[in-house]
Amino acid sequence: MVDITNQSLSEIVDNVKAKKISSTDLTKAYIKNIESAKKLNTFVTTTFDQALDKAKQFDAKPNYDQLLPGIPLAVKDLFCTENTKTTAGSNILNNFVPTYESTVTKNLWSNGSFLLGKLNCDEFAMGSSNETSFFGNVINPVEDQLVPGGSSGGSSSALAADLTPATIGTDTGGSIRQPASFTGTVGLKPTYGLCSRWGIVAFASSLDQAGPMTKTIKDSAIMLEAMSGFDKKDSTSINKKKEQYSKNLKDNIKGLKIGIPKEYRVDDMPKEIDELWEKGKKILKDLGAQLIDISLPHTKYALPTYYIVAPAEASSNLARYDGVRYGYRSQKGKDLIEMYENTRSEGFGDEVKRRILIGTYVLSSGYYDAYYLKAQKVRNLIKKDFDDNFLKVDAILTPSTPSSAFKIGEKTNDPVSMYLNDIFTVPVNLAGLPALSLPAGLDKQGLPLGLQLIGKALDEQKILNIGFAFEKNCAFKNKIEKWWL
Template identity: 50%
Template sequence: MELNQLTIHELQEKLKNGETSAVKVAESVFNRINAVEERVHSYIRLMKEEAMSAAEQSDKDLQSGKAGPLSGIPVALKDIVCTKGITTTCGSHILHNFIPPYDATVVEKLASAGAVFVGKANMDEFAMGSSTETSYFGPTRNPWDLTRIPGGSSGGSAAAVAADECIASIGSDTGGSIRQPAALCGVVGLKPTYGRVSRFGLIAFASSLDQIGPFTKDVEDCAIMMNVLAGYDPLESTSVKAEVPDYRQYVGRDVQGWKIGIPKEYFIEGIDPEVSAAVKDAIAVIEKNGGQCVDISLPHTEYCLAVYYIIAPAEASSNLARYDGVKYGLRTSEARDLLEMYKKTRREGFGAEVKRRIVIGTYALSSGYYDAYYKKASQVRALIKHDFEEAFKKCDIILTPTTPTPAFKIGEKTDNPLQMYLSDIFTISTNLAGIPGMSVPCGFTAAGLPIGMQFLAGHFEEGKLIQIASVYEKNAQIEKRRPRL
């Protein structure tokens, strides 16, 4: 096995006992990038120079005993988290030249844990999309089938992990943008509880839904990443001062007697039969290992998509108002007056999907429509949250498919936004309720495409997700495959 194919915990071991060096690990990752990046296009920008010097520093730290938990571990960052001095585009033309003078809190945390940043990963423009096709910088391809999408919006982060172009990565999830690409790329992806990981420096899409989380090759790595990422941040008002456990301690703990809620609303017609079968097999594995399935209901599920597509665009329409050509980013080359500058800058700077959502959101907040749309959606959101509160009285964990289908073809849904939106149908409710959710690989289709299933838990119960995911991972004995690139 090549170094770039290993997990964080495997590399930690090798780095600790001197079997390899951070520089060698970084080189191995960049060699892989050289070999496959042209086809996969996981990255908007590579940070080789910075990475190599960070790797050298990691080696010094490892030698002097000052190593952090991620010393020498190559990590990719979704291009939505601000990196001081390094262009951060959010996948958009309007920010193609934006260089933040600050680091996102997660970037600071990862850096001080010793992580080596490989580059800025591709994404749907402003995280609006489920396929990474709306990126101004061109789509990312699914490493398992280059004619297919990797999912989105964090498609670059998922593909980079799946293609071994990094060891772990950071994504953000507003309605499934970590879990859906994790499922479609066959990696582990966790969306933490809202308020668990700092949003400071995360370019906002929908502030009440956005949350940063990790992509990893296995569950234990997810726990290692969460140990670094989680925690209160005084720079964010919605950050929560809840105790952060050592997530690694949950890895391998049994789930004897746990009640596994199976929501009937998530096992509906229209789900791809192979996905359905894989999830059913997974349920059997969990039952065999001590879990007891209980039927539960999340009665407001049918409204999730509608509620999401009012609240998220409404917040986005306001969050994206700052991209006006005045202060940074793109400014149209010629305009006769202020209004023309605004219009041309935003017309040239935003892609079609972003514009669509700005229009929807602006409409939903307009005087005369606010009550019927935004206000009503907020009320239904409270009911959706309540559904989960009730459900978690009956079970410890909820299990669902992550996506209704495996990865679809590039271009297949770009002309049909509603079809595209449906690929997040199982992940959106989590963000509306603010609870954590995790996608774990649970097999492959006959055509060799990865399938993912999703675990959901109550607020701040990421530990439970890691616990059950690790039990499943250990006992499912899913064939270890790597994409043929």
């Protein structure tokens, strides 16, 4: 049996369709990879027996007319999976077994795929390095001792290490795009409302959005097509016709106008990031796109706005964890109130507690106008910056992150320095727009760096097309030595 786990999802799908590999053999190959990569700490739960059963069922009665025929997939442990433990990386959900399936995972399964396991992530998706997980930090397969990014760090690591052919994450402030950038993979945050939030453990409901994490742009298009779609169970789901992103993928970007925002050149940004951005601009220009200098004047206020809006929504969403109906319950405390307080103190980690306290404070009586209302006003200004510029340009090109992957422990003592990781990704969530991080180069230590393409609302096809053309002309090659074997 030839190992095909290093191939892209679309190549693997072609191999399954051509009957060059059975779903069972494919699944066994991934199980073997996963079992030999425990050091990366990517999986919280594996569902191997169930996956092999599904693979056998597929092989006995194959249906090749699906987007993901007989494909095993691991997903971030923030998606509720029926009868499979779902932890959100938290002690407070350590024993939670959902009795229902999230809409996006259900969509993936109805396109022919099945669950291989649940991937580690920052606790409640709060973090940029996967170091806040109750289940320990995840290692970046690019190099031992490096973080894989976060919060979808288990997803980015498992994908780059060939432990799943593709995966899905969630992105509230950069949690798909930043880990994709740190691991040399492709991460797409769709337009707010394109993928259902139903059955996803909630962090900040006006920002959360699920999206694909893949090795190639084509794979991203396939996954987005499979997972997206209107869902009446999500009140903010957009009701529109389903797009055929993979079929409509085109690499002709001649004449497209690409905005280059001057505010994304921040002080003390490493020279290599600047050079990478220049390289990206040149590739798009050589392909016939027109570069246009633009200004997004409120960019610097995006992160401070985010750190009001996201914790405020989180403090409200996480009020449900009270030790009564599900999840962890403390045995300490003499009455109901003490039981709540101890449950939440023992169940949540430090970063989650910090954010609940920030959120509770900014929403509390007497402070609401000064913080939350102020932030919602600035959020409007940030959205307007984008709206104004998208009258002139088709897409915007920026770096994905202000640095390459950093060392484990390097930023854990200073929350603000950790938050600055998301400086280029957060504005997009505040404005509800789609954005793609694509691998674009390596820094001098050989670590991957990504560029970000931001699109108009519901213009995923266009940024995928630009990414597709870029990918063909960039010649990016990830250097992963599989040192853990």
